[in-house]
Amino acid sequence: MLTTTKFKEEFEKIIEGLYASNLEDTSSIQQYTALGNFIKSYSSDNWNKTNQLYLEEQVKQVYYFSMEFLPGRMLKSNLLNLGILTTVREGIAEMGLDFEAIVKSEVDPALGNGGLGRLASCFMDSIASLGIPGNGTGIRYRYGLFQQKFVDGYQVELPENWLRNGNVWEVRKENKAVMVRYGGEVYLKEDGENKLRPIYSNTQNILAVPYDTGMVGYENNVVNNLRLWSAEIPPEEEIRYKTIAEREVVNQITEVLYPDDSNYEGQLLRLRQEYFFTSAGIQSIVRFFKKQGQPWSDFPNKIAIHVNDTHPALCVPELMRILLDEEGHSWENAWDITKKSISYTNHTIMQEAMEKWPVDMVRELLPRIYQIIEAINQRHLDRKISLYGEELTYRTTIISEGYVKMAHLAIIGSHSVNGVAQLHTDILKEETLHDFYKMYPSKFNNKTNGITQRRWLHLANEKLTQLIDDKIDQEWKVNPAELRQFKAYSKDSETLNQLSDIKLENKKRFAVYVKEKYGIEIDPTALFDVQIKRLHAYKRQLLNALHILDRYLKIKEDSTLELQPRVFIFGAKAAPSYIYAKQIIKFINALAHLVNNDPDIGNKMKVVFVENYGVSLAELIIPAADISEQISLAGKEASGTSNMKLMLNGALTMATLDGANIEIKDLVGEDNIFLFGLTNDEVNQINREGNYSSIAVMEANPRLKRVLNCLINGTIPGIEEEGRVIYDSLTLFNDEYYVLQDFASFVAAQERADTLYQNKLAWNQKALINIASSGPFSADFTIMRYADEIWNVKGKAEKHASFLKGNQPI
Template identity: 45%
Template sequence: MENIYLSETENSLAPTIEPTIKVEDDRTGMSPKALKRAFFDNLFFLQGTNRADASLYDYYVALAYTIRDRLLLRFLKTVDTYKTEQGKLVCYLSAEFLMGRHLGNNLVNLGIYDEVRQVIEELGLDFDEILEQEPDPGLGNGGLGRLAACFLDSLASLEIPAIGYGIRYEFGIFHQMLKNGWQAEIPDNWLRFGNPWELPRPDETVEIKLGGFTELYHDDKGNTKVNWVPERIVLAIPHDTPVPGYKTNTVNPLRLWKAEASEAFNFDAFNSGQYDQAVAEKMDAETISKVLYPNDNTPAGRELRLAQQYFFVCASLQDLIRLHLKTNKSLDNFYERFSIQLNDTHPAVAIAELMRLLVDENGLTWEQAWSITQKTFAYTNHTLMPEALERWPASLFGKLLPRHLEIIYLINHHFLEDVRIWFPDQEELVSKLSIIEEVRGEKLIRMANLACVGSHSINGVAALHTELLKKDTLREFALLWPKKFFNKTNGVTPRRWILLSNPKLSQLISEKIGDNWLKDLSEMRQLEAYIDDPEFCTRWRNIKQENKQNLAAYILKTRNIEVDVNSIFDVQVKRIHEYKRQHLAVLHIIALYNRIKQNPNVEIVPKTFIFGGKAAPGYFMAKLIIKLVNSVAEIVNKDPDVAGRIKVVFLPNFNVSLGQRIYPAADLSEQVSTAGKEASGTGNMKFAMNGALTIGTLDGANIEIREEAGAENFFLFGLTAEEVYAKKAEGYNPMDYYTHNRELKGVIDRIKSGYFSYGDPDLFKPIVDSLLNNDQYMLLADFQSYIDCQEKVSQAYKDQEQWTRMSILNSTRMAKFSSDRTIREYCNEIWKVSPVKIQLED
């Protein structure tokens, strides 16, 4: 057969002939010749096309399989080593894994990014365009899923035996578009063309029971047992994604479960003409893994969310028990083999499920099972917001998970018996600790309480967050078990968030201090020796400017808005929520606009305000904030009096890939949540690592970022958490601020007047009423402090040499916020797990 490969010098898209590559060339070698051969093999044999007819997506898939092939040897060796070594394995249970695109990240971690770029470009192809063909995996929404992805990267990079478990969502939360300034949600069908990175494992499918009832019976020894008779059974099919560490042989699995019906097709129904009914069971089952976070404003939506949570933890625990029993006769030492981390309360039903599996399915006593369960699980809390602490109606549990409701009642009974012994005559304490809460006659299951009772460790994700958990949100548990509480300040991986996102800055850093900083971010401190080097500072500033130019080009292309690359890029990208206070930045924009309208010649340091983020589909106020941003942008951007000094941009569909464009280009990072509301934040870390300065409150990880960067390199404003609590306790009245602050009144009145809503005063009335009558998140109390702080930002930006120094120091002092540091702390203090070296044969 004639060979179809291209010559190395051929740049046209027409197929040409290349001499046959010798058989002895390594099938998964890293040489340019081996990479080219594999690339064209996959283009021809997997995509079924050749160079003449191939699309950019064909090239992406061919390259993706080429790189996946080079991961598989390491992946299989890693899995095999974990089976034979029998060390402890970290199991990370998370409803979200916001992984971002795999191809670029895998090339970085394999250490062949530049080599592959060169190979592709020698073929006359656009490497960057090929990377752009990969959709962002729709497996997460925000910080929770992004943190989980960073943790998987660090676990593999630190050679820690680990496996991530989650759901293989067919559709992400949604693809965000803007229609007349409003958020519009369309399906995020990220899997419509398949996924070259995953490995289906149908032979390891497990069954998931749902609904039905329980019945008592006696075993052959006369012991009373419980049998769960389900209404239906759903299959969970695992799909493994290899997750490589940075320049290690470790490639850990991310195992995601897809739901399918146990009987996909009802032949009798089809033959009788009931065509819809013939496939109804299949459709019903597959709904479970259909979409991330279905809207839970309806009873059906709430039931589906609970079914999702149970589905993936049940499948994952069955998987772990299967693995354990392959090499162990007993489950007595299960906790010595696995340490399971609950990423928030979404997987907390795992505590009841492990009890069921141990007691009902494997014959352990309740006492044995409870001891194993508590030693196995650890719980990470991610919120201080009471409404975000999951509570499920007991009636829903009884309908969907009848056996688990019984188990939770029994766990609670034993737990409260102990509490009453430890704290007699303190029924108020008992009530607050109880897993079961009664509200207006309805029993609710507090999933955070279940997680606290069933875990040996409880941790917050920033120093302030952990203190507030102990002082307020989980106060009673901290009094009961103070030694259970740990702080594990979040971190992000420098591989994706500096090396991949900001390659020119990475090149400059490595040129000066070598590349070991990517494994040990504390080495970045060595760059401070160059803080007074004009040539280094100029290069640093020029790289930031080039990143801004790239983002400006993207804004022009996607939003048709021309922005000034010499202006301050003031950026706030994160989930849209009232407590994150995107509308505080809008009030500032209107204040600047009012100054210009009063005096068109007023001096204004040019600023480009960039927003991004999604509002939950059922969250009206968050959607209205998006509309306000875009309505203000429509007026401000076109007003000739403004003369381009202010530009406002909302970038739709914020995701990992867009974040990789934005973080390196930002001058100012907006971290303005109400003090005491944000658990940690991770966007604040990504901005600072890339040299952005922060304007922020003393909230979440901002406090620690300020401590590390230096107070003089951080723009601080606003009330502290203690002051917020005090003001609310004494009776906070936002109208006092409105009536006594002339500039604030002018801002609110302009919104009230309908100026930004074509004369309609009712459009933004809910925002105005919320601010003036309640202001739960204290925007008006922080307004003047924020405005004054923004003026300090403007003055500081005028001195570009000093600004560059501050930028460098923000970047070099972020070692604490590497996810490598966070994972080391989890390993040493909570999981008690050690690295395992993966050895490849010579």
């Protein structure tokens, strides 16, 4: 057992060994590095033993492929999961060091964009904490997603050099490197045994080098592995890369997440990235399996490959390539192994958002892979036309209209296809992927997303965690369904006052950050209204902004108006090539500047748009939130996870009936959520009838018309171009996401929130009910369902099997 005395001794030894320096002469970054080395050393025995146990017992292992992993800072998370957070914090304090300064010295790994990457990291945490043999596979981006800066209100993208001080958590495994092959020519030649073998020439060979990071389970001695691949020039081929430009082609593969794909070169780089990590990962899996000496028929019984969204869909033809070309399997045998081993999660409802690549691009970059995709496609046609007819079958083809459709490839080449919220899955089955559902009804299933309470409550909101411990003990920490016991305190005035005090303290903490970072004074007693997510038109940050503008106009019209003071908080990045989203950012920032500097407004309203939103900022904002804005157009958001994190921390959800909002509503009850707007059925009806007129909606609502006119009449300085583009999108181009249609309903819901917030007792009761109802959204439960229903793997602790029984609506 680690004591503070033992920790201090070890820590000082590491400091001296790393820096040949005394403790008082080191910086917080050096102290962080030393502490990271201590944690890695402390957990290394468990990491090694976990690997050895999986080998000895020859257990089935999961390999979770994702283009993104967004882990956030790992220092406190690892300390918590190792059960030594309190010991280390006390030891650091006794040495006269600032623990929080050390924590903040860690840079957020820039390995993801938003919900997809954070979900993958929550899942890795849960897989380890449940003792499930599981591995992550992704890319070690040098710069990752861009660093967002606002210059005159515009988003500017800068490189996010998160590796500038190294990464203390990773271990380079050059002995596990593999070769990934691009381009050149390939043809099939008989090998004399009635088998065709591919012959390659003029290929570009790239060395994929893995960097492994331990995924520490929660107080269970399990440490799983996250393997991120880095692209390098093979040492034996250095002579081929004589110029900086030639070398840069290799470096680009693992340089940035989501390169600008608005042009051919960007699309080509994206495809190179996707094949790079899928090929490297599949090669690594096959090499590991072969070492076990088991028959190939056992491959699906020992290996589960999960494709997180379409980015890793090339796992299907890559596994086929290895089985066919390198292991000599027949097509039928290879296809059987592949389908039984691979499963796929769909993350989008919108057909236009599903990846597809030009045929010529795939053929030129990945000639052998394209041959295999063609063969998969032809066999699909041959088998299905006789069963379903040409019309339906050709709608499900992988190759059509000059493109390779990655979702189609993933569906056809897998044994399971899941959505990430019940509504999302229903829409996939009934609309977006209906043709596939008719062919493969047994493949489709739902796995509603989840979050890990360990990061989003235990770490992000320690005082709320302690309050819950004091009221219901600590069983909820390993069985989040037990949070429902907290509901018993929804009428206890002492508990409600404690809850209110904790929320106020969290709001004060965020207010200090805003003052230091942006020079904006915000009132912690105001209602904090939060919308934090990727900037996209369907997520409707614009609707939120129009409501803010409406409130501004009301206050300007009558300065004596008694409105509930609010602080509107945004956090969002727009894709560099998504011009409209960047114009919305400029509009919101211009509106914020107008509101925050108008003496008539004062503290009645403030608007804060935080720069470079990421995991660590989310950990600061979410515990301070009173309202959680989940206002996407119904039928567009697959699930959402910020809704779950905010609910867990006692925010009340302002929501359309979209994604997991529906399941939140079912758990908390309609009295404890603010619902507004069109339903999915109503949206579909409007779409079918085709008679929506946004201009008619505007003309019928003078209040809305006044708000829209402010976009183009100079009320908001500095948005002449952006205001006109947004105005035209909502009027001349008929408001694709029905922002104007939902405006009146949204404003009415916001007014209900204003009224409720005046009754602090009633508000706090609803906040507590939200917290107590959030247990079913634990990623632990989600992963248990994946493990049981898709992957067919077992966890370490049998008691976790009882979680699902307790994971019922309250």
